[in-house]
Amino acid sequence: MRARCIMICALACALCACGDQRVYLGDGKLYQVALTPSTPPVFTSRDGALYMVETRVSLPLRQPSPTQLHDLQMGVRAFKHLPFSRLPWIERGDEELQVDFSLSNLDDTSHDVDVVINGANEFDEYFPGVAVVANNPVPMHAQWERTYTLAPKSRQAHTVREEELDEAAVDLATVVNGVVNGVVNGVPNPDEVVYFENKSSSDPRSQKYIPAVIPGLIALRLGLRATQTGQILLEATVRVRDVAGKLAQSGDPLLHVTPRAFHAMPPQTP
Amino acid sequence: MQVTHEKLVGPRFARSVALALALCVGTLLSAPGARAEEEAPDSTRLDVERLPPEAIATTRDMYAVGWHVRAELGGQGLVGGAGRLVQPGPVARVGFGYEPAPFFALAALVGMGFHPTDAAPPPAATAVQLYNVLLQAKLQLALGTRSALWLAGEAGLGWASGDFLQAYGLRHAGDPGAAYGGSLGVDWHLFNAHHSLGLCASAHLLPNLNGRDGERALALGSAAYLKYVF
Numbered sequence: 001m002r003a004r005c006i007m008i009c010a011l012a013c014a015l016c017a018c019g020d021q022r023v024y025l026g027d028g029k030l031y032q033v034a035l036t037p038s039t040p041p042v043f044t045s046r047d048g049a050l051y052m053v054e055t056r057v058s059l060p061l062r063q064p065s066p067t068q069l070h071d072l073q074m075g076v077r078a079f080k081h082l083p084f085s086r087l088p089w090i091e092r093g094d095e096e097l098q099v100d101f102s103l104s105n106l107d108d109t110s111h112d113v114d115v116v117i118n119g120a121n122e123f124d125e126y127f128p129g130v131a132v133v134a135n136n137p138v139p140m141h142a143q144w145e146r147t148y149t150l151a152p153k154s155r156q157a158h159t160v161r162e163e164e165l166d167e168a169a170v171d172l173a174t175v176v177n178g179v180v181n182g183v184v185n186g187v188p189n190p191d192e193v194v195y196f197e198n199k200s201s202s203d204p205r206s207q208k209y210i211p212a213v214i215p216g217l218i219a220l221r222l223g224l225r226a227t228q229t230g231q232i233l234l235e236a237t238v239r240v241r242d243v244a245g246k247l248a249q250s251g252d253p254l255l256h257v258t259p260r261a262f263h264a265m266p267p268q269t270p
Numbered sequence: 271m272q273v274t275h276e277k278l279v280g281p282r283f284a285r286s287v288a289l290a291l292a293l294c295v296g297t298l299l300s301a302p303g304a305r306a307e308e309e310a311p312d313s314t315r316l317d318v319e320r321l322p323p324e325a326i327a328t329t330r331d332m333y334a335v336g337w338h339v340r341a342e343l344g345g346q347g348l349v350g351g352a353g354r355l356v357q358p359g360p361v362a363r364v365g366f367g368y369e370p371a372p373f374f375a376l377a378a379l380v381g382m383g384f385h386p387t388d389a390a391p392p393p394a395a396t397a398v399q400l401y402n403v404l405l406q407a408k409l410q411l412a413l414g415t416r417s418a419l420w421l422a423g424e425a426g427l428g429w430a431s432g433d434f435l436q437a438y439g440l441r442h443a444g445d446p447g448a449a450y451g452g453s454l455g456v457d458w459h460l461f462n463a464h465h466s467l468g469l470c471a472s473a474h475l476l477p478n479l480n481g482r483d484g485e486r487a488l489a490l491g492s493a494a495y496l497k498y499v500f
Binding site: 099 | 392
C-alpha cells in the first residue's frame with residue numbers, strides 16, 4: 001500500500017514537472033535582424049561610429065483582473081522603498097525565457113559583432129548609453145552581450161539560458177532601485193551591475209540595491225552592435241516557460257504597459 | 271505276543287509319516303497357485319499403456335478470438351517534410367481491438383515517437399514527440415498453424431508536440447491532422463491460446479508535417495509486438 005502511494009506521488013510529481021507550458025514567441029516563431037551596408041550609425045564621433053539594429057520581443061501576457069490589480073496596488077504597502085507604484089503582475093520566476101540565436105556573416109570578409117539583449121519589466125526598460133573615449137564611441141554594456149568574430153561566410157549559434165535572463169531581470173530591478181533609493185547608499189554604476197561577470201548572487205556592490213520584490217521581464221530587445229557595417233544576420237527564437245500560467249490564451253485580454261526608459265549613463269567623473 | 275505288538279505299531283507310524291509328507295507337498299504346491307491370481311487395475315496409478323500414442327494436434331481453431339490488446343515497440347523515421355528537421359527515434363504503440371473472425375480484426379492504436387531534432391539553430395536542438403491515434407482494419411492470412419501474415423489499413427490523426435517545427439515554417443505541425451497509411455506484419459502464435467508475437471513495418475503519410483515547400487512527410491517504422499487475445 002505504501003509503495004503504491006509512493007508510486008502515485010512520483011507519477012503526480014512527474015506530471016506536474018511537465019506542466020509548464022513552453023512556447024516559442026512570435027507568429028513565425030523566428031525573429032530576424034540584420035546589419036547591412038546601408039544601416040545608418042546610431043552614434044558617431046570624430047574617429048568612429050556605432051551601428052546598431054534591434055528587434056523587440058514582447059510576451060503575450062494576460063491582464064490581471066480588477067481584483068488582482070487592486071491586490072497588487074494594496075500589496076505594495078507591505079514593502080518599504082520599492083521603486084514601483086504597485087507590486088508587479090509578472091514577478092521574477094513567473095516566466096522563464098530562453099533565447100537561441102544564430103549569427104551569419106554573409107560577407108567575404110571577417111567581422112567583429114556584438115549580440116546584445118536588453119530587457120524590460122512592467123515598469124522600466126534598460127537602454128545602455130554610449131561613452132566617448134579618446135574620440136571613439138564606447139557602448140555601455142547591454143544586459144546580455146557577447147562579441148563574436150565571424151569568419152567570412154560563417155555561421156555561429158548560441159543559447160542564452162534562462163538563468164542568464166533571470167540575472168538580467170534582477171539587474172534591471174537593481175539599477176532602477178539604486179537610482180530611486182540610492183540617495184543614502186549612493187547610486188550604483190549600472191554598467192557595473194549589468195556586466196556579465198558580476199552576478200547579483202555574489203557581488204556585494206549590487207546586492208545592497210536589490211529590491212525586495214523583483215519584477216520579471218515582459219519584453220526583450222535583441223540586436224546586433226558593431227563599429228563597422230557588413231552583411232550580418234541574426235536569427236533568433238525566444239522560448240518562454242510559463243511557470244505561473246500568465247501567458248495569454250486565445251480570448252484573454254492582453255496586458256498593455258509602457259515601461260519607462262531607463263537610460264544607463266556612464267558615471268560622471270568629477 | 272511281541273509279534274502282535276509290532277504288527278499293531280508298524281502301520282500307524284507309516285500312516286503318520288505319509289500324512290506329514292502330504293501336508294508338506296500340499297503347502298508347497300499351494301503357494302505358487304495364490305501368486306498366479308489376476309489383480310484388479312489400480313486407479314491411483316498412471317497406466318501409461320492406456321495413453322493415446324500421440325498428443326492431440328494443435329490447430330488454429332484452438333486459439334482465442336475476440337477482444338485483444340497489443341503493445342508495440344520499435345523505431346520510426348520520417349522521410350521528407352519534417353523528416354529534414356528530425357532524426358529517427360524510438361516509437362511505442364498500444365492497440366485495443368476486436369477480432370470478429372480469425373482473418374479479420376479492427377483496432378484502435380495510440381502511438382508516440384521520440385525524435386531528436388537535427389536542424390540548423392535557432393532554436394537549439396531539442397526533441398520532438400510525434401503522436402498518432404489510428405483506426406486499423408486488419409486482414410490476416412494463416413501461413414501455418416503458428417504463423418500468419420497480415421496487412422492493415424490505418425487512418426486517424428497525427429501531430430507533433432511543442433512548437434519547434436513551427437519555427438521552421440511547419441505551421442500546422444502541432445495541430446491534429448490526418449494520418450493514413452498501412453502496416454504489414456508477421457504474427458507468430460505461442461503454444462497458448464491467448465498470446466502471440468510479431469513483427470510489423472508501417473508507412474504513414476502525415477500531411478500536417480509536410481515541408482514548407484509542400485514536400486510530403488512519410489513516416490516509416492518497424493516494430494516488434496506482443497498480442498494478447500482475451
